[in-house]
Amino acid sequence: MVAAGLKPVADMAPTAIAIDGVTKRFGGLTALENVTADIRDREFVSILGPSGCGKSTLLRILAGLVGCEEGGIDIFGGRVNGPRDDVGVVFQTANLLPWLNIEANLRLGLEIRRGKAVARATEIAPMVETLGLKGFEQHFPHQLSGGMRHRVAIGQTLLCDPRVLLMDEPFGALDALTRDRLNMELLRIWQRDAKTVVLITHSIAEAVLLSDRVLVMSERPGRVIRDVTIDLPRPRDPSKTRESAAFGEYVVELSRLMGVG
């Protein structure tokens, strides 16, 4: 457990994810070139980069969904060669099954990973409460707003209680207000459950607001061009944190690195 207000990640925390010289090619096209980074246990790291820089590809490699031509990934010391049970992925699209109600969708991840018995025995009420889905358990995905569907998708992944949470622009399609709310929910869950989070985003403000560290990627072929530690106090808050001078400085610095400042 991390106490509120403390800097959550000690520099000596063990490495959770070691990205070691990953190069990925699609035919003659190099998507990722020699990407190297270490992500520590319980760290919240954002990967920031322009569209098409290969950040989603990097996430798929981290998730064990695709391989790479050179280099490799170690998660908790084990080489990634396929999807792992201690890694949860939240994709850009809310991947819900249209024929299952919200409760069944929430339990689906557990059911596939640990079987029907565990899924049935798991208490989902607290998660439903946390994600503000109370009263919608028996609804179907098409009856929910986009923001709620994303919350269900996140809830499904969180219920599996993965040590590592990989998120590929999970809030990209949402309006600013919903996005802020989900960002804060995500931070709260991350601090409470002590997870390692890797968030792919192209929003500089979102990366600064949430992360301990931001890895900035170049345009294709994607490389990590800068590793910026975000030294802002926690817990963070969308309005207060954004008003601080330090927040503005980080945003300016990262904008310059991405060539938009």
Place this chain on the structure above:
Amino acid sequence: MTGPIRQAAEALLFCIALIILWEGGVRLFEVKPYLLPSLSAIAAETWRAKEQLWHHSLVTLGEVALGFAFATVLGVALAALIFFVPLAKRTLYPFVVALQSIPKIGLAPIIVVWCGYGLASKVTMAFLFAFFPIVITTLGGLASTPAHLEEHFRALGAKPWASFWRLRVPSALPSFVDGAKVAMPLAVIGAIVGEFVGSNDGLGNLILIATGSSQTALSFSALLVVTGLSLVLFYLIEALGRLVWWRQG
């Protein structure tokens, strides 16, 4: 008047107008009954021959039901085989597409030669008519599983069996239901064609016999009953299909 009620009323009025036109036209121009009987004569004939019509309906219904059932079971099985076994896709699939182009009506005499005048030849014809739409739509349904859901299942570490039952089958169901809706009236056509070519029984046989002996009103009665049978079966599938209410966006 509200929209749907008004629409129904308009359709009903049009229907009544058609009935008056038919009945009045036949009486006014004194059309010979063996060419075109009046509607009232057809109605009277239907009532008179109700037991005969019932008997032949049951025969045809049995042929259609069996043919459709075989088409569904074998069609889904073949679609799954083609979808999951690459060798089957390379060898069987082009074969199925080619077979689909054969005019099934042309096969009827050969089927009668092979299967005889009894139930088997009619079931085979109903099967042949219904089979291909089910194979093609089921195949399309299996292939229509959204890629992002497949990836999600892979990320969850789903076993192939779980992916099949939890994802592919429900994804394919709406398309399969569409295929079944097309196939059901086709199965009725298949059975009637089979009866035309060689039979002792069934509504198709009755149409043939009645027309041949200038009992045109009876022929119309049988046609009416076939149409009703086909409609009832179609709406049965439609009602069952309502259970599969989801559609991929």
